[in-house]
Amino acid sequence: MRILFMAGAAAAVLVTTPATAKELHCNVRKDIVDQIDGKELKLINEKYNIKVKDTYTKKKDRVTSNDYNKFVHIKFGEELSKDYWTNVQIRPRTSGECLNRITGSDRRYGDVDMWSGAYCDTRQHKRAGKLGMEPTATPDRLWVAVGKAFTTTKISHFASFWDDTHDGFVLVGVCVENK
Numbered sequence: 008m009r010i011l012f013m014a015g016a017a018a019a020v021l022v023t024t025p026a027t028a029k030e031l032h033c034n035v036r037k038d039i040v041d042q043i044d045g046k047e048l049k050l051i052n053e054k055y056n057i058k059v060k061d062t063y064t065k066k067k068d069r070v071t072s073n074d075y076n077k078f079v080h081i082k083f084g085e086e087l088s089k090d091y092w093t094n095v096q097i098r099p100r101t102s103g104e105c106l107n108r109i110t111g112s113d114r115r116y117g118d119v120d121m122w123s124g125a126y127c128d129t130r131q132h133k134r135a136g137k138l139g140m141e142p143t144a145t146p147d148r149l150w151v152a153v154g155k156a157f158t159t160t161k162i163s164h165f166a167s168f169w170d171d172t173h174d175g176f177v178l179v180g181v182c183v184e185n186k
Contacts, residue, residue: 028054029164032075035180037062072183079156081165088176091140096132097156108157109135
């Protein structure tokens with residue numbers, strides 16, 4: 008009986024452990040490419056492989072996930088955040104994929120619901136609410152905020168990178184799961 012219990016417990020651990028890292032494609036400020044491109048990011052119960060697809064050099068009013076994901080489009084404004092919270096905006100990319108739920112990840116609480124409902128507008132982004140930032144393991148002052156966008160048929164992971172400038176946090180990159 009003890010052997011059966013131990014085998015069952017081991018199987019449960021394998022099921023709850025993520026099998027592979029999610030691949031995130033990113034649009035980032037050029038000066039942080041070396042810090043994140045090709046790196047694995049581990050947060051809470053998820054692993055993310057970071058792939059930089061596009062870069063920019065000048066300050067932008069907003070940074071988006073471009074066309075890396077065919078289900079959702081992620082947008083962050085290049086606001087200077089004075090605390091550890093930021094706003095995220097998401098829209099479905101096609102009318103057949105309505106946005107149903109948005110969660111943000113928090114080290115203390117895991118996935119936290121930010122918004123739920125039915126949002127099918129493919130032109131305007133849904134303001135989801137506050138997303139918490141966490142420090143990364145990079146030697147520089149990079150912070151990351153991650154979440155998930157649930158549509159009719161898919162769950163898409165997303166992330167944003169922030170630079171701690173001592174005056175606040177400045178957005179330096181947006182990523183979305185490669186789907």
